[in-house]
Amino acid sequence: MLLGVNIDHIATVRNARGTVYPSPLEAALLAETHGADLITLHLREDRRHIRDHDVFAIRATIKTRMNLEMALTDEMLANALEVMPQDVCLVPEKRTEVTTEGGLDVLAQQQRVADFTHTLTQAGIRVSLFIDADEAQIQAARDVGAPVIELHTGAYADAATTAEQAQQLARIEDGAHFGSEMGLVVNAGHGLTIHNVTPIAQILAIRELNIGHALIAQALFMGLPEAIRQMKQVIYRARSLPY
Ligand SMILES: CC(=O)[C@@H](O)[C@H](O)COP(=O)(O)O
Ligand SMILES: NCC(=O)COP(=O)(O)O
Numbered sequence: 001m002l003l004g005v006n007i008d009h010i011a012t013v014r015n016a017r018g019t020v021y022p023s024p025l026e027a028a029l030l031a032e033t034h035g036a037d038l039i040t041l042h043l044r045e046d047r048r049h050i051r052d053h054d055v056f057a058i059r060a061t062i063k064t065r066m067n068l069e070m071a072l073t074d075e076m077l078a079n080a081l082e083v084m085p086q087d088v089c090l091v092p093e094k095r096t097e098v099t100t101e102g103g104l105d106v107l108a109q110q111q112r113v114a115d116f117t118h119t120l121t122q123a124g125i126r127v128s129l130f131i132d133a134d135e136a137q138i139q140a141a142r143d144v145g146a147p148v149i150e151l152h153t154g155a156y157a158d159a160a161t162t163a164e165q166a167q168q169l170a171r172i173e174d175g176a177h178f179g180s181e182m183g184l185v186v187n188a189g190h191g192l193t194i195h196n197v198t199p200i201a202q203i204l205a206i207r208e209l210n211i212g213h214a215l216i217a218q219a220l221f222m223g224l225p226e227a228i229r230q231m232k233q234v235i236y237r238a239r240s241l242p243y
Contacts, residue, residue: 001201001206001207001208001209001235001236001239002037002038002207002208002209003035003036003037003038003208003209003211003228003231003232003235004036004037004038004039004040004067004187004189004208004209004210004211005028005031005032005036005038005039005040005210005211005212005215005228006040006041006042006069006189006210006211006212006213006215006216007024007027007028007031007039007040007041007050007058007212007216008041008042008049008050008212008213008216009049009212009213009216009217010022010023010024010027010216011024011049011050011051011054012048012049015048015049015051024041024050024054024058025054025057025058025061027224028041028058028061028062029061029062030224030225031224031228032062032063032064033225034224034225034228034229035225035228035229035232036064036228037064037065037208038064038065038066038067038086038087038208039058039062039064039065039066039067040066040067040068040069040089040189040210040212041054041055041058041066041067041068041069042068042069042070042091043055043068043069043070043076043079044071044093045071045073045075045076045093045095046095052079055068055079055083055085056083059083059084059085065085065086065087066083066085066086066087067085067086067087067088067089067128067210068080068083068085068087068088068089069088069089069090069091069130070088070089070090070091071090071091071092071093072090072092072104072109072112072113072116077116077119077120080120080125081119081120081123084123084124084125085125086125086126087125087126087127087128087148088120088125088126088127088128089127089128089129089130089148089150089210090104090113090116090117090127090128090129090130091104091130092104092105092130099154099190099213100130100152100154100190101154102132102152102154103130103131103132103134103137103151103152104129104130104131104137105137106129106131106137106140106141106144107136107137107140110140110143110144113129113140113144113146114143114144114145117129117144117145117146118145121145121147126147126148127145127146127147127148128146128147128148128149128150128185128187129141129144129146129148129149129150130149130150130152130189131149131150131151131152132151132152132155132175133151133152133171133172133174133175133176134175135174135175135178138175138178138179138182138184139182141179141184142179142182142183142184146184147184147185148184148185148186148187149179149184149185149186149187150186150187150188150189150208150210151172151175151176151179151186151187151188151189151206152188152189152190153168153172153188153189153190153191153192153200154190154191155168155171156168156169156171156172156191156196156200157190157191157192157193157196158191165196169199169200172188172200172203173203173205176188176203176205176206177205179205180205185207185208186205186206186207187206187207187208187209187210188200188203188206188208188209188210189209189210189211189212190210191213191214192209192211192214193211193214194214194218194230194231194234197209197211197231197234197235197238198234198237198238199238201234201235201238201239202238202239204239209235211231215227215228215231218230218231
């Protein structure tokens with residue numbers, strides 16, 4: 001199972017004072033030196049954390065793979081075609097949201113998603129769609145030509161009761177198997193922590209987890225290398241692999 005480290009919130013700390021530190025580029029390099037299989041970052045329309053210069057600098061420097069998260073806008077499409085990340089993950093964005101609230105509604109905008117997917121794919125960028133674990137959305141993702149889906153694990157992570165968390169876990173597991181059987185690469189992410197990641201990591205149909213906020217929070221106390229080491233150890237142990 002691969003771990004994508006999302007470094008958005010390194011930039012949150014930096015932007016709090018308008019300094020150049022902490023550097024998202026430095027964090028990305030440290031992360032991949034210490035076990036990140038890829039670097040994920042979300043260039044939001046409001047640039048509340050990651051800024052355009054971060055994206056270009058990190059794309060030019062990292063040795064692993066960039067997974068650029070972006071909204072379905074012409075501005076972000078043009079940006080992606082200039083940056084040329086290995087992967088683009090299309091995510092929904094609402095200006096007022098604290099964080100990504102739900103998955104991309106592919107069904108409601110199938111032609112637009114198909115057009116974005118075609119343009120990015122033609123340019124050589126692999127497209128992932130950040131969607132809820134809903135069979136209709138997974139089917140729509142396949143229909144628009146996306147080779148990858150990332151299942152939104154936010155409802156699982158935020159579940160108020162054990163029963164609800166079990167229900168959300170079952171939904172993600174079913175969605176992962178449905179997508180995988182359809183030939184899609186299935187990833188997952190959002191709200192995952194060292195305390196809730198194990199059941200998600202145990203879903204063998206899931207290839208990659210993208211984890212950011214909780215991992216960066218851990219890094220504040222133990223450093224980024226140790227936070228990544230701990231997260232990877234939990235993920236590997238979930239699959240009974242040595243780490
Ligand atoms: C798409 C997703 O779940 C996250 O990767 C996204 O980056 C969340 O946005 P914030 O990092 O701004 O919370
Ligand atoms: N796509 C999920 C991601 O990149 C990180 O989400 P989070 O761990 O910051 O909630």
